[in-house]
Amino acid sequence: MVRSMAPKPLIFPMANPVPEIGYYEALEAGAFIVGTGSSAFPNQINNVLVFPGLFRGALDARARTVNREMLLAAARALQGCIGEDELSKEHIIPFAWDKSAHKAVAEAVRQAAIDSGVSKLYSK
Numbered sequence: 001m002v003r004s005m006a007p008k009p010l011i012f013p014m015a016n017p018v019p020e021i022g023y024y025e026a027l028e029a030g031a032f033i034v035g036t037g038s039s040a041f042p043n044q045i046n047n048v049l050v051f052p053g054l055f056r057g058a059l060d061a062r063a064r065t066v067n068r069e070m071l072l073a074a075a076r077a078l079q080g081c082i083g084e085d086e087l088s089k090e091h092i093i094p095f096a097w098d099k100s101a102h103k104a105v106a107e108a109v110r111q112a113a114i115d116s117g118v119s120k121l122y123s124k
Contacts, residue, residue, distance in 0.1 A: 001029075008032035012045060033089050042090035049096050050074050053105025060106065061113035062120035073112035077104040 002009060002021070011031040013019035016038070023041040026034045035043035054074050058066055081094040081101045094101040114122040 002026060003030050005030075010035075012036070014045065033092060035092065039096065043092050044096050045093060046096045049078065049094060049098070049101060050105060053077070053102040054109055056102070056106035057109025057111075058113060061110045061118075061122070063113040063118045064120060065118050067113075067116055067118055069116040070109045070112045070118075073108040074105045077101075077108035080104065 002011060009031055010033045011021065011026040012035045013021045013023075013026065014037045019036055019038070021029070023034050023036055023038070033043065034041070035045045037046060038044060039046075054066070054070070057063075057074075058070065063070070078094060078101060081098065081104055082091065110119075113119045
């Protein structure tokens with residue numbers, strides 16, 4: 001299946017404990033970048049990277065709900081946690097326990113809650 005994809009496919013088999021395709025199997029089949037839910041391989045994509053900051057930001061803003069704007073802010077904050085000079089095929093996302101990523105996500109989510117009007121502290 002990977003071989004039939006567009007050139008330089010990005011493969012993210014996320015099922016645990018047994019992913020849809022193995023890390024090395026995906027690379028051998030032609031994947032350009034592979035990210036998995038496992039800490040045993042590069043590019044671990046794990047919700048532990050987002051949840052601490054997402055909840056901290058929502059709580060700090062006293063948000064009534066978590067909305068799309070807050071989720072997008074979290075994603076953009078993660079994107080900003082890796083500099084161009086750090087990016088590689090094996091490093092497309094911050095490490096799961098990167099506390100600076102948690103802080104960046106929290107700040108971005110808090111501000112998005114305020115800006116989107118769901119903060120009880122800073123209602124428009």
